[in-house]
Amino acid sequence: xxxxxxxxxxxxxxxxxxxxxxxxxxxxxxxxxxxxxxxxxxxxxxxxxxxxxxxxxxxxxxxxxxxxxxxxxxxxxxxxxxxxxxxxxxxxxxxxxxxxxxxxxxxxxxxxxxxxxxxxxxxxxxxxxxxxxxxxxxxxxxxxxxxxxxxxxxxxxxxxxxxxxxxxxxxxxxxxxxxxxxxxxxxxxxxxxxxxxxxxxxxxxxxxxxxxxxxxxxxxxxxxxxxxxxxxxxxxxxxxxxxxxxxxxxxxxxxxxxxxxxxxxxxxxxxxxxxxxxxxxxxxxxxxxxxxxxxxxxxxxxxxxxxxxxxxxxxxxxxxxxxxxxxxx
Ligand code: NDP
Numbered sequence: 001x002x003x004x005x006x007x008x009x010x011x012x013x014x015x016x017x018x019x020x021x022x023x024x025x026x027x028x029x030x031x032x033x034x035x036x037x038x039x040x041x042x043x044x045x046x047x048x049x050x051x052x053x054x055x056x057x058x059x060x061x062x063x064x065x066x067x068x069x070x071x072x073x074x075x076x077x078x079x080x081x082x083x084x085x086x087x088x089x090x091x092x093x094x095x096x097x098x099x100x101x102x103x104x105x106x107x108x109x110x111x112x113x114x115x116x117x118x119x120x121x122x123x124x125x126x127x128x129x130x131x132x133x134x135x136x137x138x139x140x141x142x143x144x145x146x147x148x149x150x151x152x153x154x155x156x157x158x159x160x161x162x163x164x165x166x167x168x169x170x171x172x173x174x175x176x177x178x179x180x181x182x183x184x185x186x187x188x189x190x191x192x193x194x195x196x197x198x199x200x201x202x203x204x205x206x207x208x209x210x211x212x213x214x215x216x217x218x219x220x221x222x223x224x225x226x227x228x229x230x231x232x233x234x235x236x237x238x239x240x241x242x243x244x245x246x247x248x249x250x251x252x253x254x255x256x257x258x259x260x261x262x263x264x265x266x267x268x269x270x271x272x273x274x275x276x277x278x279x280x281x282x283x284x285x286x287x288x289x290x291x292x293x294x295x296x297x298x299x300x301x302x303x304x305x306x307x308x309x310x311x312x313x314x315x316x317x318x319x320x321x322x323x324x325x326x327x328x329x
Contacts, residue, residue: 005305019306039100040067101308116284136283153185156228181198212234220240
C-alpha cells in the first residue's frame with residue numbers, strides 16, 4: 001500500500017481531494033513502475049485540483065500531478081531498469097490519466113525521460129513542466145536568432161514558475177532580462193534571479209490604439225498572453241521573437257498583424273505537453289547545463305501531499321512564488 005492524493009466527486013459532481021492508502025492493483029496500465037520521490041505544482045495542477053477539474057480531468061477517482069520524478073522500481077521495457085532515475089512531464093498525465101501526487105506511478109516508457117546527469121529528482125521537480133517549458137521557450141528564441149547583446153529580453157509573469165526559471169536561465173546565458181510583475185514586493189527576488197529591470201504589470205496590461213511602439217525588446221518569454229502579449233508584440237525590435245507560453249492573463253489576443261508585417265516580428269508557439277522525445281532530452285540537458293542550481297534552490301517552496309489542495313487554489317490566484325517542490329514521501 002502507498003499514499004496518494006485522490007480527487008473524488010460528490011453527488012453534485014464536485015470533486016475534492018483527500019489522501020488515501022491505495023494498492024498497486026489500482027495503478028493504471030504501463031510498462032514501467034516508478035517510485036515517485038518528488039512532484040510539483042503548476043497552474044494546470046491548480047485546475048485539476050479544483051472542484052470541476054478545470055475541464056481537464058475526465059474521470060474520477062483521479063490522482064492529479066502533471067509532473068513527477070523518481071526511481072524505476074520495475075520495468076518491462078529495455079530502455080529502463082530498476083534503479084534508473086526518471087522524469088515525467090506532459091502527455092496529459094495528471095489530467096486524463098493518473099499523475100504524480102502519489103508515492104507510486106505506472107506509465108509507458110515512451111513518456112519518460114532519463115534524469116540528466118547533474119540533476120537530482122528534487123531539482124528536476126523544482127524545474128518541472130514550468131521550467132522545462134521555459135527552456136523550450138528560450139531554445140525557440142535562440143533558434144530564431146536571439147543572442148546576448150541584442151538588447152533586453154522581456155519575461156512576463158516573471159515571479160511565477162515559468163517566469164522565474166526563464167529569468168534565471170536567460171540571465172545565466174548572458175542576456176539582459178526585464179521582468180514584468182504585478183507583485184512589486186517580488187522585485188528583490190527577481191533581481192536575485194538575474195533580472196536587471198523590473199517592469200510594473202500596469203505598464204503593459206492595457207491595450208493601446210498604436211499597433212507599433214518604440215522598439216524595445218530583443219526577445220520575450222510570455223507566460224501571460226491576452227492584452228499584455230498584444231501590447232508586447234508592438235514593442236519588439238525588428239525581427240525579434242516572442243515565445244508564447246501561457247495565458248495567466250487571458251487566452252484572447254487583441255492584436256493587429258502590423259508588428260509581423262512591418263517589423264518581421266515572430267510569434268512562436270510553445271507546447272510542452274506533446275513535445276517530441278528528442279527535443280525533450282535536449283531541453284533537459286540544457287537545463288542541467290544552463291540553469292544555475294543556486295538560483296533554482298532560491299525558487300523552491302517545499303511542500304507535502306497534505307499541502308496540495310491549498311497550493312492548487314493559491315496558484316490559480318497567482319499567489320505562488322517560484323516553484324513548489326512536493327516531497328510525496
Ligand atoms: P504561475 O501562476 O506560477 O505564474 C503565472 C504568473 O503570471 C503569476 O505569478 C503572475 O506573475 C502573472 N499573472 C497572473 N495573473 C495575471 C494577470 N491577470 N495579468 C498579468 N499577469 C498575471 O503559473 P506558471 O508559471 O506555472 O504558468 C504560467 C502560464 O504558462 C500558465 O498560463 C500556464 O497554463 C502556462 N503553461 C503553459 C505550458 C505550455 O506547454 N505551453 C506549460 C506550463 C505552463 P507576477 O506575480 O510576477 O505578475
